Amino acid sequence: MSWIDDKATAELARVREAREKQVYPYFREFESGGLHTTIAGQPLVNFSSNDYLGLTNHPKVKEAAKKAVEKYACGLSSSRAQATTTEHVELEKRLAKWFGYEACLMFTTGYQAMLGTLVSLADKDTTVILDSYSHACILDGTFLAAGIPGRAPEVRFFNHNSAKSLERILKSRERKNALVCVEGVYSLDGDKAHLKEFVEICDRYEAVLVVDDAHGTGTLGERGTGILEETGLRDKAPVLVSTFSKTFGGIGGLVLASADVVDLIKNNARSFLFSASLPVPVVAAASTILDMLEADGPAMVRELHQKADYFRGKLTEAGFELGASNTHIMPVMCREERKTLFMHIALLECGVLMVPIIYPAVKHGEERLRVNITRGHTQEDMDKALELLKTYGEAFFVLSGEDIGPMVAP
Numbered sequence: 001m002s003w004i005d006d007k008a009t010a011e012l013a014r015v016r017e018a019r020e021k022q023v024y025p026y027f028r029e030f031e032s033g034g035l036h037t038t039i040a041g042q043p044l045v046n047f048s049s050n051d052y053l054g055l056t057n058h059p060k061v062k063e064a065a066k067k068a069v070e071k072y073a074c075g076l077s078s079s080r081a082q083a084t085t086t087e088h089v090e091l092e093k094r095l096a097k098w099f100g101y102e103a104c105l106m107f108t109t110g111y112q113a114m115l116g117t118l119v120s121l122a123d124k125d126t127t128v129i130l131d132s133y134s135h136a137c138i139l140d141g142t143f144l145a146a147g148i149p150g151r152a153p154e155v156r157f158f159n160h161n162s163a164k165s166l167e168r169i170l171k172s173r174e175r176k177n178a179l180v181c182v183e184g185v186y187s188l189d190g191d192k193a194h195l196k197e198f199v200e201i202c203d204r205y206e207a208v209l210v211v212d213d214a215h216g217t218g219t220l221g222e223r224g225t226g227i228l229e230e231t232g233l234r235d236k237a238p239v240l241v242s243t244f245s246k247t248f249g250g251i252g253g254l255v256l257a258s259a260d261v262v263d264l265i266k267n268n269a270r271s272f273l274f275s276a277s278l279p280v281p282v283v284a285a286a287s288t289i290l291d292m293l294e295a296d297g298p299a300m301v302r303e304l305h306q307k308a309d310y311f312r313g314k315l316t317e318a319g320f321e322l323g324a325s326n327t328h329i330m331p332v333m334c335r336e337e338r339k340t341l342f343m344h345i346a347l348l349e350c351g352v353l354m355v356p357i358i359y360p361a362v363k364h365g366e367e368r369l370r371v372n373i374t375r376g377h378t379q380e381d382m383d384k385a386l387e388l389l390k391t392y393g394e395a396f397f398v399l400s401g402e403d404i405g406p407m408v409a410p
């Protein structure tokens with residue numbers, strides 16, 4: 001045994017204990033794709049999926065991917081600098097138009113898109129200013145930039161969604177240029193960025209706003225182009241980052257900006273230049289989803305909101321607490337680790353998957369079930385989930401908020 005085995009043994013104690021108690025909730029193996037799948041042969045409905053418009057499994061999307069496999073195979077065996085196809089370029093042009101930007105660049109994941117964007121834009125003349133609830137890709141992109149010798153930007157955080165806190169940081173920053181990064185919708189809490197206030201402050205302090213709209217793409221704004229469409233602030237966000245891993249039903253990252261800024265990122269971002277290009281079947285699937293959004297976006301987005309409103313109304317009526325959520329992402333707050341894990345397991349036994357979010361992903365006392373309503377959920381799916389949530393919410397004292405006491409796992 002080397003020190004790395006000792007390290008693994010020591011650091012995995014918590015995971016091992018959870019596995020022994022059969023409450024380890026992650027890496028469960030789906031046996032088919034889509035919101036309706038099976039685990040170990042048992043049918044289930046996935047309520048933690050980000051397939052917000054329920055398009056991943058659409059026959060047209062799968063057909064487009066199959067055709068692309070025939071023509072381009074499953075991969076291009078190289079990075080975009082050496083392996084760009086007409087399909088990549090065509091989709092980038094269409095996406096730029098749909099989102100309302102001059103140019104678009106597709107990365108292999110959204111995580112890489114954010115890394116490449118931040119490392120390309122932030123340098124020693126920059127203060128990068130982040131919301132304290134920022135997604136891992138924003139944190140990692142910033143820390144990567146901060147680790148580059150001779151180029152490290154200043155890094156500061158503001159209190160989640162607080163315009164006052166952002167202004168304090170902007171006032172006291174040490175570098176000339178400011179890059180402020182926010183998310184359109186925060187994925188664990190389901191609350192939208194206070195964009196109007198942030199835009200006003202960024203304008204006053206000549207800061208550049210980067211918006212990661214991974215969870216607003218396909219869900220906000222009449223056409224579904226996101227938080228900037230919903231707020232009418234498209235012109236105020238010079239850089240937009242998004243992903244194909246939610247509404248676009250596959251994988252892939254996007255950055256949208258002016259032609260020059262996109263060109264800078266394209267020629268600088270190591271997470272773009274040194275990683276294989278997006279496989280064309282995935283490009284074809286995303287392109288087909290874009291066709292659908294162009295044709296029927298408003299109707300699909302409306303349907304998503306009708307379902308989310310119904311579910312939210314029923315959850316609230318039953319007495320569940322949904323934290324700061326004001327979107328289709330509605331965390332069911334359990335506020336205790338065991339309650340959250342017991343709820344998760346009891347629901348799963350009955351065919352409903354709601355992934356538990358516990359420490360260290362959230363603070364102690366903020367444990368919750370991840371619940372995302374999508375357009376692909378049926379009325380029956382939602383009613384079954386609501387009944388089960390009520391039953392187990394009472395059984396495990398989530399609804400009453402009482403202490404769960406010395407219980408054993410169900």
Ligand SMILES: Cc1ncc(COP(=O)(O)O)c(C=O)c1O
Binds near residue numbers: 183244253
């Ligand atoms: C806010 C946010 N940004 C970026 C990403 C990364 O996207 P991808 O899955 O394409 O790497 C995610 C995905 O979880 C996300 O939630």
